[in-house]
Amino acid sequence: MLSCPQFSITVQPPSSPSPGRATEQQCLNLLHSTSSLPKLLQALAFLLKSGLHSNLLVLTRFAAAAGFLGPVATATAAALLFSPCYSPLHLYDSFLLNTVLQSLSPSPLHPLSLFSLMLRLRLSPNHFTFPFLLKAIAALPSPLPAASLVHASALRFGLVRDSFVQNTLIHAYAAAGGVAALDLARKVFDETPKSSPVTFSAMIGGYILSGRSNDAVALFRQMQLTNIRPDDVTILTILSACVDLGALDLTEWLKSYIERVKIPKSLYLCNALVDALAKCGDVDSAMEVFDEMPERNIVSWTSVIDGLAMHGRGVEAVQVFEDMKNTGVEPDAVAFIGVLKACSHGGLVRDGRRYFNSMTREFEIEPRIEHYGCMVDLFSRAGKVEEAMEFVRAMPIKPNPVIWRTLIAACRVYGRLELGEKVTKQLIKEEPLYGSNYILLSNFYALNRRWEKKWEIRKSMEGQGMRKVPGFSSFELNGEIYEFVAGGEKKKLSQFQEIYEMVEEIAKKLKGAGYMATTSEILLDIDEEDKEDALHWHSEKLAIAFALLKTPPGTKIRIVKNLRVCGDCHSATKFISKVYQREIVVRDRSRFHCFKDGICSCKDFW
DNA sequence: GTAGGGTTAG
Structure with a gap:
């Protein structure tokens, strides 16, 4: 038997039935027109007064209507349905409980409470019950225990082969996150006889949620080998993995795929595409997509502003922010983070201060810690430490x-x-x-x-x-993401010897060009064992060496880092861009650096 | 009556 948290909700008992009773049809009509909580409460009163609270059809409609109206309404419905003073439990059927389950998330009721009630009443869960149930469970703060209980139960009821059950099960495990839960999700995924884009999206989304974007992309590749075509949701999901990894090639492939197979270009999908293109380093392409969007919302504008900010193109970002306001779109707190970031990365101290002040003065937006953070960054980058x-x-x-x-x-x-x-x-x-x-x-x-x-x-x-x-850098080659880690891990890479020699060669060439290691940042007390941590072997230099080896002369190199670029890598990369005549774009923790002819777009402030 | 999804300071 399932054990679960109990719920307790009380409502007043009904007043004595009044003479003129409403008909079932009247009550249903009223519920049909319910569009707000007060109306629902009115319907509830009507329902009680008419003695229709033991009419199963009416109750079901009532639960469904409440589900549309959010958690408070759901709680109200639950109060009626489960209050001890009515308890028409003998009337309940699976349909009613399914309907309540469906409307559960988010709600003060634990989904397992309802499920156990269902079992207590000897109502058989059917193939609608489990998807509803699992969806509600996935929304819980820690879904794992509930998900495994329900998994076991679905097995017992012989419903675990149902594709809806499988997909929601994957989703519930994925929402739990963590190695164990993800393994369970993957197990269900692997055992799914008939996968669909939904199955793949659920699993891919799970990897992304747990920060395993590499695995997400790997699974997406695997999907491409099947005859299951990615749909709009799959694309939207995988785009956030692209953002994580800075995978520009894949993002561009997705962009053309959307065109080729005519995926409907919803607002969400376009927003995600704009964001991914910008965060993967091609903000101009992001702006092209933005320009072609038939409708835009605050998210679309913010994505462009933020993208320009990351590239240090502060003046343009500020212009887009102004355009947005002129179009009649009110900036929100997130848009302000974007424009403040733009000012900070573009060195626009005065504009930044002005925008910060305008938040409260013009838009009644209370600055949050992030906004204060942007201001501290604005002054800091500009050298105004005091x-x-x-x-x-x-x-x-x-x-x-x-x-x-x-x-x-x-x-x-x-x-x-x-x-x-x-x-x-x-x-x-x-x-x-x-x-x-x-x-x-x-x-x-x-x-x-x-x-x-x-x-x-x-x-x-x-x-x-x-x-x-640990710092790491990555580089995308032929759709494959190569990761580089400073120190010991690098030996795992089969091409290590080649890279090792390349790094040495680069070092020689740079010296010849007048490069000196940035001594202020070399922490020169390194002893023998620690040698591998030396600046030479920073993951970024390994990635660049690899990229130089593997790409034709003259092509642009794109590197993604998880930390900020260190001073020495920054100046070395400037030299490399000049000596090897390569444009090198590095996305670090906070922005893009575009190195060309010995100069970086960040103007050495980062 | 059923499933998978989105911008946020370093």
């Missing part, structure tokens, strides 16, 4: 670690070592369990040449089993 500090002090909300890290980066770039050290210590006090914070501090020690201090930190981190977030 102003950034002052801004943080005057903030009405408590600064969070992101804000501190923004300041710390500014202190490092602008050589404010003492201040940087102080702020880093403050950060560590607030976030003592995050390994990378200690690395920040140890870097300040290194910059000050206080090696003992630096080693102390490294040792204590090791003692506590702490690690920094």
Whole structure:
């Protein structure tokens, strides 16, 4: 038997039945026209007064109507349906409970409560029950236990081969996230006899939700080998994996696929495409798609603004923001994040300040921590470290670690070592369990040449089993994503020897061209074992070396990184772009860097 | 009466 949380809802008992009773038809008509909670409550009163609360058809219609109106209405319906003072439980059928289940998410009722009621009443769940049930379960905060219980139950009722059940089961496991749940999802997926785009989308979406975009793309490739065609939802889903990975080739393929097989270009799909193109590095193509959209909403505009911002094209982003306002689209909080980011990455301090002030003055949008973060970044990037500090002090909300890290980066770039050290210590006090914070501090020690201090930190981190977030870079070649990690992992790559030699060759050529390692960022206390962590072997350099080897001369190279570009990689890449006559586009944690002829589009502020 | 989906500071 299922165990589950109990629900308790009370309603007033009905007043004595009034003489003039409404007919069933009248009640159904009223429910049919229900479009708001007050109307539903009116219908409820009507229903009670007429003594129709034990009419199964009316109750079912009532539950369905409530489901349209959201959680409060669902709770109201549940109150009537399950209140002890009515309990016409002997009347209930599977259809009614299915209808309630269908309207459950989100709701204060646990789906398993209803399911167990159903079983208690000896009502057989049918092939409608499980999809409804699993959909509601997928919306729970931690769906895994409920999902496996229901999975077992579906098996018992012999309904696990139903494709709707399978798809929702995959979705529910995927929504749970984590290795174990994803394995369970995959198991159901693999056992599905008749897959459809829905099956694939559910599984692909699961990988993406768990941050495994590589697996998502791999599965998408596998799908292409079948005769199941990706549909609009599959495309929308896989596009977010493209964003994650910066997979431009795949994004462009999807764009032409949409045209070729005439996938309906919904607003959502176009928005996702614009966003993916921009975030994968082709903001001009993103703008073309945007220009051709028959209708646009705030998301479409924000995607373009944000895309331009990431490319440092602040002036254009600001122009698009103004165009948006002129078109009559009111900016929202997210659009402001976009335009503030544009100002910060484009060095437009005055505009940024103006937009920030306009949020409250013109649009009555209360700035959130993200907006304050943008302002701190705006001042920091522009080298106005004092102003950034002052801004943080005057903030009405408590600064969070992101804000501190923004300041710390500014202190490092602008050589404010003492201040940087102080702020880093403050950060560590607030976030003592995050390994990378200690690395920040140890870097300040290194910059000050206080090696003992630096080693102390490294040792204590090791003692506590702490690690920094490992840096990695990736490069897309013939639709395949190659990942590079600094240090030990790289040996896994079969072409390692080749890359190793290429890195050496690059180093030689750069030296010849006058490149010197950025000593302020080399933490030169490296001992023998640690050699592989040296700047030479940063994942980004490995990826570039690989790209130079594998692509024809003159073609553009696109690299994606998970961290910010370090100072030395940045200057080395500038040299490489010149020496090898290659345009190199690097997407890092915060923006795009386009290296060409020895110059970077970020103008060395990042 | 049934399934899979979307922009957010570093």
